[in-house]
Structure formats: structure tokens, C-alpha cells
Amino acid sequence: MAPINTVNNEAFKEMIKTLDKRYEMPSRNYFSKVALPALYKQCREEIRKEIADLPFYATTTDLWSSRTMEPYMSLTIHYIDEDFEIKTRCLQTSFFPEDHTGEAIAQGLVEALASWDLQQERLVCITTDNGTNVVKAAALNQWTRLQCFGHRLHLAIDRKARTLIPTWQDTEVLESINQALQPLLEFTDALSSEKYVSISFVKPVLHLFSTSILKTTDDATTLTNTIKTKILTYLEEKYQDPETQELLDMASAVNPRFKMRYVNENRIAPIQARLISEMVAPANMEMGPTDPCGGTTGNAEDGPSGPKRRKTLGSFFKGSCGSTSPNQEQQTVASELQAYLQCASLDSENDPLDWWKEHGKLYPRVSKLAKKYLCIPATSSPSERVFSTGGNVVTCHRASLKPEHVDRLVFLAKNL
The missing domain is CATH 3.30.420 (Nucleotidyltransferase; domain 5)
Incomplete structure (x- = not known):
């Protein structure tokens, strides 16, 4: 300007x-x-x-x-x-x-x-x-x-690799350092964008670090493997707290590219339970208060001070037998979640928000959770x-x- x-x-x-x-x-x-x-x-x-x-x-x-x-x-x-x-x-x-x-x-x-x-x-x-x-x-x-994530990765490199940095004359050692750190730059840039979903990538990226990018190899130098090990250990330690893990699992679960793929096996059931709980809560709020017969209450103007309305034929069937019980609502929500989890996963190159724009009506409750968690920036x-x-x-x-x-x-x- x-x-x-x-x-x-x-x-x-x-x-x-x-x-x-x-x-x-x-x-x-x-x-x-x-x-x-x-x-x-x-x-x-x-x-x-x-x-x-x-x-x-x-x-x-x-x-x-x-x-x-x-x-x-x-x-x-x-x-x-x-x-x-x-x-x-x-x-x-x-x-x-x-x-x-x-x-x-x-x-x-x-x-x-x-x-x-x-x-x-x-x-x-x-x-x-x-x-x-x-x-x-x-x-x-x-x-x-x-x-x-960017700050945490920077600190991992700075604190764990700084003491290993040699003088400029040691070209072989410098090449080892470059070999270990160069791939990390691209991940930092990718996760810093504001134009597309980033938080749901954190858990998959950490998994990729441990299984590929920062995995020690026989053909790498000892220094390269040492740097990789120190950085990976630091990141795993800092992302181990339960609250962060649960947040990352929820974000990954509502991304149609990943779903439960990167959630630990012992955490799948609790995460699904939380998904169902959050899917049920908004539905109950939208239904509003109910009368003893199971139907929703009317407007204030329908009370004693307002004009009495003539009953319609359909109102005789709007009893407790026609209302949705909490158990039925729970089953409906669970069925929607399972249908979402069992559908074909999205290709990793495609935008999850485009997918939700097309499939949001099929999974309306899950789509609301996608809006809730996928808006969080990773950095x-x-x-x-x-x-x-x-x-x-x-x-x-x-x-x-x-x-x-x-x-x-x-x-x-x-x-x-």
C-alpha cells in the first residue's frame, strides 16, 4: 500500500x-x-x-x-x-x-x-x-x-541439529545435514498455507516423518541418521499430549482423504464415540424443547394468549409413537458416520472441501464437523x-x- x-x-x-x-x-x-x-x-x-x-x-x-x-x-x-x-x-x-x-x-x-x-x-x-x-x-x-507446526519443526531443527553443525570446510558433513533437513522445508511451506486445509495433515505428516522422511537408512551417513533421530524424537515428544492428539485425530477423521487411517488402533473407538456425541448434540439443539408427548412445542402465539388453531388430520398422528427417541437418533447418527467411514477415500491430491461440497448432503452431520475442525490452521x-x-x-x-x-x-x- x-x-x-x-x-x-x-x-x-x-x-x-x-x-x-x-x-x-x-x-x-x-x-x-x-x-x-x-x-x-x-x-x-x-x-x-x-x-x-x-x-x-x-x-x-x-x-x-x-x-x-x-x-x-x-x-x-x-x-x-x-x-x-x-x-x-x-x-x-x-x-x-x-x-x-x-x-x-x-x-x-x-x-x-x-x-x-x-x-x-x-x-x-x-x-x-x-x-x-x-x-x-x-x-x-x-x-x-x-x-x-512450523515453529515446532524449526525448534526441533535448531535445538537438536545446531550442536552438530560443523565448520564450513567439512563439505561431506554439510552434505549430510542438507540431506536430512532439505525435505522438511517443503512440509513447512505446505502446512503454512491459508488457502486450503492444513490441520488434518499434521498427523499424516508426522507418520510420514517416522516411516520415511526421517527414518534412518543404511546408505546415509551416521551424522544424517543422528540428526533425523533427534528431530523425530523431539517432534514425537511434543505432540504426545492427549488433548493435541485428540484434536489432530478429529481433524484427520473428518478429512475424506485420511479418515481413521492415521488414528492409533486403541484410539479409534474413543474418537468415533466423540464424533457421534458431537453429531448428536447439534441435532438435539435444532429440534428444540419437546412436550411430554414427544412433539416439539409450538410458538408463543399458540399458547393461551394466542388464537386457538384448528387441528389438522396429521396432528393426530404426531404423538410419541411418531417422535424420534434418543436411541433412534443415536443409531441414525452412528449409521451416518459408518457410511462416511466406509465410502471410498478421496485421492490425496484432491481438495477435501470440494469433496464435502459435493457429498455434504449425504452426510449432513459429519459435514458440520468437517466445517468445525478443518478450518483450524496448522501454523x-x-x-x-x-x-x-x-x-x-x-x-x-x-x-x-x-x-x-x-x-x-x-x-x-x-x-x-
Whole structure:
């Protein structure tokens, strides 16, 4: 985004005159005080309407300091819309002068969601780096947190391979290091995308690391095998906590490419039970309260104060015998899940969201869980990209921008 004072540049004015001699260039004050605030307000309102009734969403956050060492906190939102398209929005790049304690960050994140009327209960997961303060903030808010795969992989390489790096003269050793680390770069780039599903790949990628990419081989050098072993051991250790494992299993299960393929055998039954439980819960909420005979209650206007309606012939058959019992609902949900799990798996090169767009009506309850879990980013790269945009806004020539102007410009640059 070009600086506003570009409109005062004589060469720019000359170019505009060449394009259209009748056009009168507005002043710099017009753009800074009228045009940009109006555009920001319009864009913010459109996004507010877009995310107002989201049943599920995920977020990422990160902290950053500008060229003038002013601290900012970013927040991005990720969700899957009705057309099974994954969406990403930058909600804020807010000035954060408070101490970066877990308590302050937790409160700042809660206030950020509240400013957009987003319910915390619908937040599926927040993806962050491994900073102690951010980890504590997620814990204080009792939010499910996913550790950034990119950061974790970087730490695995840095901490476990750094002590093995030799001097530049040891070409054979350098080749061994390159042989061990080069394949990991592609995985980091692939899992950092915002345009397609990424979280359901984490469990398969870790499996691929252990069985192929980071597996020791006889033809590799001792140093190469040592690096591979240390990195793999570190990753397996950091992804062993039950909450993370369950989240990754759920995401993998609703991806038609993987389903239960990468879920441990002793975890298949619990994961299927949780899938069924979450599939039943929304259905019960949509049915609404029921009367003693098993039918749903009517509107308020049908009560004693409203006009009495004539019964239809069909109403005589709407008794307890025609209602769906909890056991029947459970069986229906279980049958839908089994039908989904037994259908042909999607090719690994195909987009799972395209598959769900086509098959969502066949498995309506499972498709809702797909929207819930597949929107979670595997890395916190979206927030880091916000700060890359912020670095392009707060340049050495615009180091005096006020924080509210930085937030506005970054917001427009990311969302327009």
C-alpha cells in the first residue's frame, strides 16, 4: 500500500494528468481523514456481517514490534462458509502497550473477540507459537490451543541439529545435514498455507516423518541418521499430549482423504464415540424443547394468549409413537458416520472441501464437523503474515504513524 503523500508527488500528479486531464486529484487530508476511514468502516461492517453467525471458527495470534519498537498484537479468524470455502480474515493489529504477561494477553484476546461480537464458546481452537505467555493466555481463557507446526519443526531443527553443525570446510558433513533437513522445508511451506486445509495433515505428516522422511537408512551417513533421530524424537515428544492428539485425530477423521487411517488402533473407538456425541448434540439443539408427548412445542402465539388453531388430520398422528427417541437418533447418527467411514477415500491430491461440497448432503452431520475442525490452521503463519504487511506499512518513511492508523492500514491491506 503506497503512502498517502504519494498524491503530493509531482511525478504522480503528472501521470494522472496524462491519463485524464479532467481529473482533479483529492488532497492528502481527504484520503487520510475521509476516504480511508470511510473505506475502513465499510470493510469492517461487511466482515462483521460475514462472521456474525458463524457456528465454528478458529483463530491465530502473535505479538510483534514495529520499527519504532511499538508493540502490537494480531488476531486472524479462519472458518469454512456454507459453500465449503475456507476463509481468512485479519481482525486486528492492535497496539498492545501492556506488559506481555499471560494475564494481559488473555484479557486482550477476550476483548478482541468481544469487539467483533464473537462468542468464545464457538472458538474451536487458537493456533499460536510456543511463547510461554501466549500458552498461558490460552490456558487462562480455557481455549483449546494448537502449537504452530512450523515453529515446532524449526525448534526441533535448531535445538537438536545446531550442536552438530560443523565448520564450513567439512563439505561431506554439510552434505549430510542438507540431506536430512532439505525435505522438511517443503512440509513447512505446505502446512503454512491459508488457502486450503492444513490441520488434518499434521498427523499424516508426522507418520510420514517416522516411516520415511526421517527414518534412518543404511546408505546415509551416521551424522544424517543422528540428526533425523533427534528431530523425530523431539517432534514425537511434543505432540504426545492427549488433548493435541485428540484434536489432530478429529481433524484427520473428518478429512475424506485420511479418515481413521492415521488414528492409533486403541484410539479409534474413543474418537468415533466423540464424533457421534458431537453429531448428536447439534441435532438435539435444532429440534428444540419437546412436550411430554414427544412433539416439539409450538410458538408463543399458540399458547393461551394466542388464537386457538384448528387441528389438522396429521396432528393426530404426531404423538410419541411418531417422535424420534434418543436411541433412534443415536443409531441414525452412528449409521451416518459408518457410511462416511466406509465410502471410498478421496485421492490425496484432491481438495477435501470440494469433496464435502459435493457429498455434504449425504452426510449432513459429519459435514458440520468437517466445517468445525478443518478450518483450524496448522501454523500461526497467518498472524506472522499480518506483521509482514505491517512492516510494509510502518516503513522508515512512515515511522511516525499512530497505532490506530497502523491498524486501519493493515486491516485494509489484508482484507480488501
